[in-house]
Amino acid sequence: MNKKITVLKGDGIGPEIVDEALKVLDKIGEKYGHSFEKDYVDIGGASIDKFGVPITDEGLERCKNCDSVLLGAVGGPKWDTIDPLKRPEKALLKVRAELGLFANLRPTKMFPQLKSASPLKDTGIKDGLDLMIVRELTGGIYFGEHKTFEQDGETVATDLMLYSEHEIERIGRVAFETARKRGSKVHSVDKANVLDSSKLWRKVMHKLAEEYSDVEYSDILVDNTAMQLVRNPGQFDVIVTENMFGDILSDEASMLTGSIGMMPSASLSSTTLGMYEPIHGSAPDIAGQNIANPLGTILSAAMMLRYSFDMIEEANDIEKAVNTVLDKGYRTVDIAGKDENVTKVSCSEMGDLVCREIQ
Ligand code: IPM
Ligand code: MG
Numbered sequence: 452m453n454k455k456i457t458v459l460k461g462d463g464i465g466p467e468i469v470d471e472a473l474k475v476l477d478k479i480g481e482k483y484g485h486s487f488e489k490d491y492v493d494i495g496g497a498s499i500d501k502f503g504v505p506i507t508d509e510g511l512e513r514c515k516n517c518d519s520v521l522l523g524a525v526g527g528p529k530w531d532t533i534d535p536l537k538r539p540e541k542a543l544l545k546v547r548a549e550l551g552l553f554a555n556l557r558p559t560k561m562f563p564q565l566k567s568a569s570p571l572k573d574t575g576i577k578d579g580l581d582l583m584i585v586r587e588l589t590g591g592i593y594f595g596e597h598k599t600f601e602q603d604g605e606t607v608a609t610d611l612m613l614y615s616e617h618e619i620e621r622i623g624r625v626a627f628e629t630a631r632k633r634g635s636k637v638h639s640v641d642k643a644n645v646l647d648s649s650k651l652w653r654k655v656m657h658k659l660a661e662e663y664s665d666v667e668y669s670d671i672l673v674d675n676t677a678m679q680l681v682r683n684p685g686q687f688d689v690i691v692t693e694n695m696f697g698d699i700l701s702d703e704a705s706m707l708t709g710s711i712g713m714m715p716s717a718s719l720s721s722t723t724l725g726m727y728e729p730i731h732g733s734a735p736d737i738a739g740q741n742i743a744n745p746l747g748t749i750l751s752a753a754m755m756l757r758y759s760f761d762m763i764e765e766a767n768d769i770e771k772a773v774n775t776v777l778d779k780g781y782r783t784v785d786i787a788g789k790d791e792n793v794t795k796v797s798c799s800e801m802g803d804l805v806c807r808e809i810q
Contacts, residue, residue, distance in 0.1 A: 680704055684704070
């Protein structure tokens, strides 16, 4: 198969980690007879520096006209003080909105090999912890009206959290369908004891729960979820939630795995066009040093093969290779912990090691 990938390397460690994922994709192409054509588009600070905007209209078009998008990370202190409407993150939100990427899948998997790197290692979390956060990605407070204005002699600011029934229903369906292929359990996270948008969320989810009666369903409040994730994460299979709750909970959940550097994500639309990116940021403090962990991006590439290209065997191959490399004791610094028996490797060495396991 021939697939066209629009590549958004972005800022900070973005270019380094994306290069490793592309290396792995090429290796897969070689082994299985696919060719992955790449179209490079500037995004974030890199684009601001060149064009004055975080992504150009033309760049956005190229994201729409491909088979899927691979993203590194955007943002950094250099662009923190510019006009908020032009910030690097705006590009990310624009791509999500324009491509209709309403469903963000964030698998949180505990690699048993990395248990010693998890701050929760002594709290009874089980090996093999495996949950999926399904985050709504194109609605809610991220996309409601944002306004700052003067009132009664002081500055006031407001952000609107708005959801319509169809937006809730379509993300709910993704969650229930995902659960059917996994542990058949959905926790829907909301703040229905306070927010109207959450009351509507709950109502729509309850209707779906009746339709998907084979899936075990529970409502859970977001504050309680934050606590339960630390107390007993093994109780969760699929967590479905609105945009901002999902942003916060997925960062929290990532620490169960030992390192946010390990976590991939898929942002899906109603077609096979998706965007794939690690959930971590651009880590400007370690950029350019070849020490970043590329595994979150490599695992995102695996998700691209699975969800956008239906290349299941190829995706499994990458995931198996990552596991083998970890089994053999290779670690980037973020996952090295204090274990003296591991071999510390650079970002590019990690990419090479994964490629070597794909033979
Ligand atoms: C994420 C990030 C983004 C978000 C930022 C960079 C806008 O934190 O993908 O989780 O909040 O969605
Ligand atoms: Mg986030």
